[in-house]
Amino acid sequence: MIETTIKSIIHHHASDPTRLLDILLDLQNQFGYLSAETITQTADLLDIPVTRVQGVVAFYNFLYAKPVGRYRILLSNCIIDTMHGALAVMDQFCQQLGIKPDQLRSDGKVSIAETSCSGFCDQGPAALINGVAIASLNSQRIASIVNLIENDTPLKDWPAELFQRPDNIQLPGYLLKQAITPGSAISSLLSRGTQATLDEIEQSALRGCGGAGFPTASKWRYCRDAEARQHYVVCNADEGEPGTFKDRVLLNQFADQMFEGMTICARIIGARQGFVYLRGEYLYLKDKLQQIIDERTANHWLGNDIAGVTGFDFEIKIRLGAGAYICGEESALLESLEGKRGIPRIRPPFPVTHGYLNQPTVVNNVETFATAAKIALEGSQPFNQQGTANSPGSRLLSVAGDCTHPGIYEYPFGTRIDQILDDCRAENTLCVQIGGPSGTMIAEADFHRHISFEDLPTGGSFIVFNGTRDPLEIAGNFVAFFAHENCGFCTPCRVGTTLMKNTLSKINSGSGSQDDIAELHQLCELISKNSHCGLGQTAPNPVMDTLACFAERYQAKVNNRTFTPDIDLEAALQEARQLTGRDDPAAHLDQFNE
Amino acid sequence: MKTNSISIDGQQITFREGQTIIQAALEAGIYIPYLCYHPDFEAHGSCKVCTVRVNGSHCSACTTFASDGQVVDNHCEDLNSSRRAITQMLFVEGNHLCPSCEKSGDCELQALGYYLKLFGSHFPHLFPHREVDATHPHILLDRDRCIFCELCVRASREVDQKNVFAISGRGIDSELVVNSPSGTLLDSGLDVNDKAAHVCPVGAILIKNQAFQVPIGQRKYDKNRIDDADLIEVKHDHIDS
Numbered sequence: 001m002i003e004t005t006i007k008s009i010i011h012h013h014a015s016d017p018t019r020l021l022d023i024l025l026d027l028q029n030q031f032g033y034l035s036a037e038t039i040t041q042t043a044d045l046l047d048i049p050v051t052r053v054q055g056v057v058a059f060y061n062f063l064y065a066k067p068v069g070r071y072r073i074l075l076s077n078c079i080i081d082t083m084h085g086a087l088a089v090m091d092q093f094c095q096q097l098g099i100k101p102d103q104l105r106s107d108g109k110v111s112i113a114e115t116s117c118s119g120f121c122d123q124g125p126a127a128l129i130n131g132v133a134i135a136s137l138n139s140q141r142i143a144s145i146v147n148l149i150e151n152d153t154p155l156k157d158w159p160a161e162l163f164q165r166p167d168n169i170q171l172p173g174y175l176l177k178q179a180i181t182p183g184s185a186i187s188s189l190l191s192r193g194t195q196a197t198l199d200e201i202e203q204s205a206l207r208g209c210g211g212a213g214f215p216t217a218s219k220w221r222y223c224r225d226a227e228a229r230q231h232y233v234v235c236n237a238d239e240g241e242p243g244t245f246k247d248r249v250l251l252n253q254f255a256d257q258m259f260e261g262m263t264i265c266a267r268i269i270g271a272r273q274g275f276v277y278l279r280g281e282y283l284y285l286k287d288k289l290q291q292i293i294d295e296r297t298a299n300h301w302l303g304n305d306i307a308g309v310t311g312f313d314f315e316i317k318i319r320l321g322a323g324a325y326i327c328g329e330e331s332a333l334l335e336s337l338e339g340k341r342g343i344p345r346i347r348p349p350f351p352v353t354h355g356y357l358n359q360p361t362v363v364n365n366v367e368t369f370a371t372a373a374k375i376a377l378e379g380s381q382p383f384n385q386q387g388t389a390n391s392p393g394s395r396l397l398s399v400a401g402d403c404t405h406p407g408i409y410e411y412p413f414g415t416r417i418d419q420i421l422d423d424c425r426a427e428n429t430l431c432v433q434i435g436g437p438s439g440t441m442i443a444e445a446d447f448h449r450h451i452s453f454e455d456l457p458t459g460g461s462f463i464v465f466n467g468t469r470d471p472l473e474i475a476g477n478f479v480a481f482f483a484h485e486n487c488g489f490c491t492p493c494r495v496g497t498t499l500m501k502n503t504l505s506k507i508n509s510g511s512g513s514q515d516d517i518a519e520l521h522q523l524c525e526l527i528s529k530n531s532h533c534g535l536g537q538t539a540p541n542p543v544m545d546t547l548a549c550f551a552e553r554y555q556a557k558v559n560n561r562t563f564t565p566d567i568d569l570e571a572a573l574q575e576a577r578q579l580t581g582r583d584d585p586a587a588h589l590d591q592f593n594e
Numbered sequence: 595m596k597t598n599s600i601s602i603d604g605q606q607i608t609f610r611e612g613q614t615i616i617q618a619a620l621e622a623g624i625y626i627p628y629l630c631y632h633p634d635f636e637a638h639g640s641c642k643v644c645t646v647r648v649n650g651s652h653c654s655a656c657t658t659f660a661s662d663g664q665v666v667d668n669h670c671e672d673l674n675s676s677r678r679a680i681t682q683m684l685f686v687e688g689n690h691l692c693p694s695c696e697k698s699g700d701c702e703l704q705a706l707g708y709y710l711k712l713f714g715s716h717f718p719h720l721f722p723h724r725e726v727d728a729t730h731p732h733i734l735l736d737r738d739r740c741i742f743c744e745l746c747v748r749a750s751r752e753v754d755q756k757n758v759f760a761i762s763g764r765g766i767d768s769e770l771v772v773n774s775p776s777g778t779l780l781d782s783g784l785d786v787n788d789k790a791a792h793v794c795p796v797g798a799i800l801i802k803n804q805a806f807q808v809p810i811g812q813r814k815y816d817k818n819r820i821d822d823a824d825l826i827e828v829k830h831d832h833i834d835s
């Protein structure tokens with residue numbers, strides 16, 4: 001019986017090991033978790049080593065090798081959700097459901113755990129329940145969720161009101177003011193010509209919106225020029241950087257335009273196959289996206305002979321991630337698309353020549369494709385008449401944290417930080433985190449600086465912290481994120497992020513010394529310079545920035561000793577004192593506290 | 595004009611097209627410290643011990659191809675001090691009790707530690723809990739000492755064509771797993787003559803019943819420091835091939 005189910009699911013995915021992630025997600029939906037037996041049979045049926053399946057299951061947060069609740073609650077532990085009371089939410093759930101974090105209730109019905117930022121920071125605290133996002137958690141919503149769970153109400157019958165997730169577009173600009181008419185950019189492409197369209201994108205000087213800012217036209221040209229049997233287009237919708245949610249909003253309202261951008265890219269580079277790598281947290285968007293793909297196919301904007309042009313064939317498939325920030329890194333993403341653990345590849349070679357299945361591949365962010373479609377339609381001019389010389393155009397910011405108007409703001413590059421703070425009604429601002437934990441933290445002295453590739457680049461996150469926040473606790477949250485999310489491939493990041501996390505906790509708990517501050521400086525230098533990929537190279541940023549901006553706060557937290565041991569020696573002697581019946585001064589280590 | 599030469603710490607050396615910096619260096623008799631690199635296998639680039647500075651930026655010498663005119667810094671205090679810290683990280687990440695380890699004296703991690711003048715582990719130990727697998731009649735797997743170089747993984751896949759080993763998990767919870775119905779070496783098909791059984795640079799994969807055949811004091815790195823030992827090996831390989 002079990003075997004037939006496994007067989008049919010694997011069969012449904014063409015017995016293709018590159019679909020391993022999809023297969024495992026489907027199996028898990030069927031069986032609740034992935035038992036050793038399921039794992040072994042899957043490996044056998046796919047004819048791959050069982051360790052490959054095991055390795056994948058253990059890599060992704062949303063795959064479970066042990067039983068979890070029929071209702072699985074995952075609470076987002078990102079700094080913003082924490083500021084909005086995520087810890088209290090956890091307590092309330094635990095209390096009302098009679099469970100503890102990371103434990104399965106004895107009746108097997110429910111389990112609860114933390115998860116990294118789920119992308120709802122403008123409406124946190126947020127949770128994923130059986131993979132589906134629920135935002136704006138408060139006592140009342142928690143009580144009704146608990147009720148629904150205790151009454152065994154299937155998720156699909158929960159009140160729709162629980163699943164409301166407003167887009168909160170606060171300031172639309174070039175991109176967000178109006179979506180293009182579906183098909184219109186493809187018509188422009190066909191009338192203007194493929195090369196001329198690429199030239200237009202080149203002229204626009206559009207740079208990638210996912211963080212690194214690589215010129216989009218160059219990427220497409222390198223890929224087109226790489227000889228191969230297949231070319232691929234991949235849309236990076238992994239949006240894992242804590243505090244970022246602009247791609248979620250684009251996917252909800254501008255998916256048609258994004259697909260159109262992918263289709264234009266496909267025509268230019270000569271691809272017939274595209275993928276959207278959708279982060280598992282956005283599972284609820286999958287059906288809607290598929291529906292748009294189906295409509296576009298029915299309208300001949302996807303599929304064979306697009307817009308009636310013989311041989312203009314392009315198909316798009318949605319692939320779900322399963323909870324791994326590292327899979328936003330483009331080469332790890334490709335590994336994941338191939339059904340493997342998300343370990344970043346050695347680069348060069350880059351994806352443009354050796355990407356999906358080793359074939360030339362363009363990987364671009366959601367916003368990049370949506371913008372490219374608009375440029376293909378309207379030409380480069382409306383785009384690059386705003387922005388700065390090195391950073392033309394506008395950028396979507398996911399603004400959240402200590403401000404009264406969180407949401408999506410679209411600004412021309414070159415917009416000053418203090419203006420953004422005014423617009424989102426931030427008061428008493430202590431510091432701003434730009435570009436998420438891997439980006440830059442700035443304090444008041446730098447609020448005159450601006451968003452741009454040359455000054456403060458950002459993949460879209462903008463987190464505001466007011467004077468009641470403790471920057472060292474913020475850094476602690478960020479560093480814990482990297483320690484949890486790194487892939488483990490290279491030594492400096494794998495071990496270093498944990499050491500950095502532990503050292504910072506030691507300081508935050510009040511038992512740090514001068515030595516620990518010096519240690520942090522050295523760790524930051526080591527990890528950033530020696531790590532294999534962008535995750536490790538940027539993981540020390542929160543520590544380096546807070547050490548630079550808030551040195552005095554570090555000083556205030558550490559004691560005057562040059563060194564404090566990691567274990568409490570005085571406490572360690574307690575057992576010996578008890579055994580020997582001694583409690584005289586010489587049996588204590590007071591001398592250390594002088 | 596193409597000269598196919600690069601400079602390492604001021605010394606000009608030539609390279610052949612397609613060689614990485616570490617290959618060119620070792621062949622020219624220049625030691626660049628490494629752990630996960632092995633002349634018989636494709637580069638892996640995970641340990642980061644071979645990090646050098648190429649034209650000012652940090653790169654792994656094992657994955658960066660030599661190209662004309664590169665200026666490479668190798669033996670300088672800051673790079674060696676990073677290497678020392680990385681080696682210390684590998685020590686504290688696992689459970690390495692050298693005095694009771696059979697591999698002592700033959701272990702590359704230990705030898706590298708001596709070479710880098712590492713006098714202590716510096717970082718707080720993480721004391722992970724890892725399983726020992728003694729099920730195989732001839733081979734012992736002590737995961738406490740694994741440094742995730744994936745040499746056994748590569749050897750089993752590429753040379754033995756068996757896929758006995760793999761890395762599972764993520765981040766600091768990564769672990770070495772065995773491809774067999776029981777998850778242990780017993781029914782894994784690993785043979786004592788397999789390359790994978792002999793390639794481990796540390797004492798994680800050991801051949802049983804050989805513990806002290808070579809007495810302490812007469813082992814590989816007792817006789818030669820790791821830089822000399824590795825350079826001698828490269829020279830032999832070169833003559834053999």
Ligand SMILES: Cc1cc2nc3c(=O)[nH]c(=O)nc-3n(C[C@H](O)[C@H](O)[C@H](O)COP(=O)(O)O)c2cc1C
Nearest residue numbers: 208209210236238239240328329330364365368534
């Ligand atoms: C750790 C890490 C995570 C990343 N996450 C994302 C992501 O979630 N979305 C994204 O578009 N790019 C992400 N990137 C950047 C991608 O590697 C890649 O540069 C980008 O997708 C290219 O698209 P673009 O040129 O349109 O920006 C990440 C990079 C790193 C190093």
Ligand code: SF4
Nearest residue numbers: 487489490493533536
């Ligand atoms: S830097 Fe971190 S995330 Fe990147 S490869 Fe190394 S361990 Fe993995």
Ligand code: SF4
Nearest residue numbers: 740741743744746794
């Ligand atoms: S067992 Fe040895 S060879 Fe295999 S990964 Fe660990 S250290 Fe490397």
